């Protein structure tokens with residue numbers, strides 16, 4: 294019997310809550326016996342930014358990235374370790390920075406998903422390039438913004454083609470708002486998209502082969518956006534939301550992503566699913582935080598112990614072949630996509646791995662969340678996120694939601 298050590302790197306910005314949780318769960322989990330009879334140990338380190346030789350060999354076997362979407366030094370380091378060293382990444386910049394919201398819309402439209410009608414319009418302001426004036430004068434066709442909006446139909450949304458975090462998003466009800474929003478878009482490249490007047494907003498968070506579908510309330514402040522409500526979708530719509538999230542992730546090889554879908558009268562409309570650096574803060578996920586941390590640990594351990602290989606190429610053909618089938622209904626295509634996505638994520642093997650190799654983890658996490666260490670993390674997090682006069686309120690709020698999780702999880706484990 295041999296023992297293998299795996300080093301997990303965390304690429305972090307300002308957050309302290311989820312990394313502390315991740316490190317603690319991994320520590321409490323301890324060594325894992327692999328299916329190969331070997332023992333696997335896990336270390337976790339926070340990665341620092343420094344000059345690097347392109348030919349150097351990194352020590353990390355897997356990296357979780359929450360930084361490279363805005364800080365380009367680690368982004369270029371991630372590209373190097375993906376291209377040269379086969380480091381397993383959540384997520385690879387090759388699949389993620391090159392595939393922003395617009396590309397994701399195009400792909401899922403081709404697969405027949407119900408992405409609302411969307412039009413890309415040219416920049417409002419000139420592009421900062423000496424060649425722009427000549428090129429635009431020669432090749433930019435004049436266009437009628439009102440006619441485009443009319444064709445899509447009001448209300449609609451104007452939002453950046455590569456958006457995130459609600460930057461530059463506006464809901465538009467009439468031509469005056471349309472022009473005001475376009476004038477304000479300046480140097481941003483914008484989509485116009487038909488608004489869906491939805492019954493329910495379902496946001497799913499996927500980590501590897503696991504997906505949590507949550508009821509989302511976008512108009513609420515951050516700490517109230519995820520509602521704790523089970524069965525808020527019909528079983529069919531719930532399954533479709535899971536399938537869409539998993540399909541998007543398998544298609545782009547995103548391992549850690551959130552997917553926004555609007556549900557109206559049983560139809561599921563995906564609107565935002567290129568969030569490959571998703572928010573997993575304790576203060577926003579609250580009740581769902583233990584699930585997310587556990588899923589992240591399980592997926593990393595699974596990938597490392599089973600020697601899962603990261604792939605850089607997207608292999609889109611098999612998906613497009615299903616999309617092109619004329620005899621298949623939407624439901625049949627979804628089922629076929631789901632089979633591909635589950636094969637990509639090795640869902641069955643993952644579930645079997647968790648059941649046989651990590652049987653104690655549920656109890657470990659429950660004990661931790663029930664105990665004083667977790668409460669200290671909760672208090673520390675609130676103190677670092679909110680102003681002093683709000684500490685008591687948010688500590689009570691989060692404790693209440695986590696107690697609820699402890700109660701539900703205890704019931705679930707007792708019944709299992």
Ligand SMILES: Nc1ncnc2c1ncn2[C@@H]1O[C@H](COP(=O)(O)OP(=O)(O)O)[C@@H](O)[C@H]1O
Pocket residue numbers: 409450452456457458459460462486487488489490511553555564565
């Ligand atoms: N087509 C749409 N129909 C209804 N609401 C939308 C639509 N597009 C965007 N929204 C609303 O605007 C918010 C931000 O848009 P989104 O596409 O998610 O951009 P971001 O990437 O900035 O989150 C969404 O969470 C949703 O509330």
Ligand SMILES: [Mg+2]
Pocket residue numbers: 458459553565
């Ligand atoms: Mg969004």
